[in-house]
Amino acid sequence: MTTQAMDLARGARLGATKRRRPAFLPYLLVLPILAYEGVFLLYPIYEGLRSSLYRQPLGRPERWVGLANYRRMLGDDGFWATMGTTLAYMAAVIVVVLGFGLGSALVLNRQFRGRAFARGLMTLPWAFPDVPTVLVFLWMLNPNFGVMNVFARTLPWVDSSPTWLLDPTLAKLSVVLITAWKGFPFYSLVILAALQTVPQELAEAARVDGASKVQVFFAVTLPAIAPTLLLLTVLASIFSFKQFTLIWLLTGGGPSGATNTIVIEIYNTAFRFYDFSYAAALGVAGFLMALTIALVFVAIQRRQELEAG
Amino acid sequence: MATTVRSGVAPHTPSRRVRAGRLARSVGASVLVLVVCLITFFPVYWMAVTAIQSSRLSTVYPPSLWPRDLDLTAFREVFRDEPIERWIANSALLAGMATILCVGLAILGAYALSAMRWRGRAVFAVFLLATQMLPEALIIVPIFKIYNEFPLLGISLRESLPGLSLIDAAFILPIGVWVLKNMFDTVPREVREAALVDGAGPIRVLWQIVLPLTKPGLVAVGVVAFFYAWNEFLFAQTMIQDNAIKPASVGLASMISMLDTPIDRLLAAGLIFAIPPVVFYVVMQRYIVAGITAGAVKG
Numbered sequence: 366m367t368t369q370a371m372d373l374a375r376g377a378r379l380g381a382t383k384r385r386r387p388a389f390l391p392y393l394l395v396l397p398i399l400a401y402e403g404v405f406l407l408y409p410i411y412e413g414l415r416s417s418l419y420r421q422p423l424g425r426p427e428r429w430v431g432l433a434n435y436r437r438m439l440g441d442d443g444f445w446a447t448m449g450t451t452l453a454y455m456a457a458v459i460v461v462v463l464g465f466g467l468g469s470a471l472v473l474n475r476q477f478r479g480r481a482f483a484r485g486l487m488t489l490p491w492a493f494p495d496v497p498t499v500l501v502f503l504w505m506l507n508p509n510f511g512v513m514n515v516f517a518r519t520l521p522w523v524d525s526s527p528t529w530l531l532d533p534t535l536a537k538l539s540v541v542l543i544t545a546w547k548g549f550p551f552y553s554l555v556i557l558a559a560l561q562t563v564p565q566e567l568a569e570a571a572r573v574d575g576a577s578k579v580q581v582f583f584a585v586t587l588p589a590i591a592p593t594l595l596l597l598t599v600l601a602s603i604f605s606f607k608q609f610t611l612i613w614l615l616t617g618g619g620p621s622g623a624t625n626t627i628v629i630e631i632y633n634t635a636f637r638f639y640d641f642s643y644a645a646a647l648g649v650a651g652f653l654m655a656l657t658i659a660l661v662f663v664a665i666q667r668r669q670e671l672e673a674g
Numbered sequence: 675m676a677t678t679v680r681s682g683v684a685p686h687t688p689s690r691r692v693r694a695g696r697l698a699r700s701v702g703a704s705v706l707v708l709v710v711c712l713i714t715f716f717p718v719y720w721m722a723v724t725a726i727q728s729s730r731l732s733t734v735y736p737p738s739l740w741p742r743d744l745d746l747t748a749f750r751e752v753f754r755d756e757p758i759e760r761w762i763a764n765s766a767l768l769a770g771m772a773t774i775l776c777v778g779l780a781i782l783g784a785y786a787l788s789a790m791r792w793r794g795r796a797v798f799a800v801f802l803l804a805t806q807m808l809p810e811a812l813i814i815v816p817i818f819k820i821y822n823e824f825p826l827l828g829i830s831l832r833e834s835l836p837g838l839s840l841i842d843a844a845f846i847l848p849i850g851v852w853v854l855k856n857m858f859d860t861v862p863r864e865v866r867e868a869a870l871v872d873g874a875g876p877i878r879v880l881w882q883i884v885l886p887l888t889k890p891g892l893v894a895v896g897v898v899a900f901f902y903a904w905n906e907f908l909f910a911q912t913m914i915q916d917n918a919i920k921p922a923s924v925g926l927a928s929m930i931s932m933l934d935t936p937i938d939r940l941l942a943a944g945l946i947f948a949i950p951p952v953v954f955y956v957v958m959q960r961y962i963v964a965g966i967t968a969g970a971v972k973g
Binding site for chain 1: 703704706707710711713714715717718720721724732733734735736737739779780782783785786790792794795798800801803804805807808809810811812813814815816817818819820840841843844845847848851876877901904905907908912923926927930937940941944945947948951952954955956959963
């Protein structure tokens with residue numbers, strides 16, 4: 366079809382199909398999704414909110430208690446410790462994942478032989494399922510035979526095998542780094558894609574004018590990928606906030622609460638102590654946190670969409 | 675060579691010192707590439723090394739960094755001692771159901787978002803973005819209560835793979851719609867509109883024009899959905915206690931807590947479970963990364 370014919374067709378469409386196209390069709394198309402998510406996401410959120418206002422001793426009917434669960438939560442030092450652990454874990458994961466993601470993206474963005482292979486390798490941790498990831502790291506961190514002991518003992522101040530996941534500080538560090546190992550390829554690949562959109566002429570012109578590579582990075586590259594980095598920061602915060610499986614299987618929240626984030630706390634409260642109504646209240650607190658991050662994400666994305674035109 | 679990009683900038687013959695500097699930088703860059711690749715690859719390598727060696731080598735300290743012998747008994751024994759085939763079959767069934775549900779619904783929503791302008795479209799898009807961010811663990815308690823007795827129908831969805839696939843699909847659906855919408859956006863508007871003018875209805879346009887043009891995107895969404903359900907642990911662990919219908923993620927995790935399982939068997943089982951997603955992600959990498967990054971980079 367020629368361009369002209371296409372234009373004609375378009376003109377005809379504006380006149381004819383506007384009336385012909387059924388206006389209800391898009392609603393019909395999204396209705397199944399809305400109904401589905403309504404049943405499986407929105408209704409549970411409502412049900413969680415409702416049951417957080419009740420008290421339900423195991424095997425007995427529930428009883429309205431108003432805000433008692435929330436009063437208990439806000440007055441509980443354990444809750445605030447959990448919140449602190451959650452935020453610290455999130456912050457650490459964000460820093461490591463973005464730092465390493467950016468670093469590896471810059472390294473892989475250069476021309477070198479085997480670049481396609483190196484990039485392909487990056488999908489490996491990303492595609493690797495959570496449970497086998499836990500398996501191999503539990504093995505690597507085994508206090509007796511783990512290979513990490515070999516590496517750790519090459520450090521001058523380490524003269525015996527560390528206890529890894531049994532030591533609060535090392536457990537925190539390990540959980541963050543394992544989360545980051547599995548997570549960073551995603552950030553790296555997204556940043557790589559963003560680096561590809563950085564105008565090369567600008568960087569080259571700056572180089573000709575005598576700017577050093579570091580100067581070019583801060584003056585040209587970084588501003589160009591800043592919107593992507595901002596978006597990724599929010600994504601990293603929500604992904605780390607969501608993280609359950611890795612922490613649960615690595616430490617279960619221990620040792621002595623060192624890795625007890627809010628999602629772990631909810632799970633333990635519900636399925637170890639069978640305190641469903643208090644777990645529901647914790648879920649509402651977590652939900653408010655997730656919603657805040659989600660709204661920031663949506664706001665940033667819409668602003669960037671507007672700026673992009 | 676690493677310096678070819680810049681050769682156009684400096685037309686004069688580089689001095690020996692400059693050349694030495696470039697060589698040093700290119701060596702430095704290669705070392706960095708190597709470090710990144712090592713960090714990425716080592717845990718998987720280590721898993722494979724332990725699994726393919728004979729058992730006794732895994733209780734030697736310090737361990738050798740490369741395999742000392744080849745002994746695949748662990749793979750044979752784990753099939754003999756654990757119902758691996760059944761776990762894998764359960765996972766495949768679960769993931770298959772979740773994929774069909776997710777792709778089917780995502781096609782409709784993505785088409786409405788990509789090809790149509792309607793009131794409430796922006797709200798729907800925001801709704802999808804927001805639900806995509808919802809942590810599974812926050813609704814595990816109400817979902818568990820609901821699944822014990824589905825309120826409208828009075829049936830239990832617990833201890834059932836179709837029931838589990840329903841909730842998995844609910845969590846992957848927003849991402850599926852989003853990725854597919856980006857794929858559908860690549861079909862030129864003129865192509866769709868020409869077909870509409872020729873008298874095809876919007877659904878026929880979707881079926882006969884948009885979908886055939888975006889097959890890779892469909893496959894990518896299918897792969898992402900399939901392996902989300904394949905990997906999913908939290909819901910599966912909470913809802914399924916019955917050994918006969920355990921998916922592999924739960925089965926594997928239950929092996930961790932059995933202290934007497936030899937490590938090479940555990941890692942062999944883990945490898946078997948990890949190979950399908952790794953193969954599919956590597957093969958489909960281009961489309962998956964394109965689909966997912968399109969959303970993140972383009973906004």
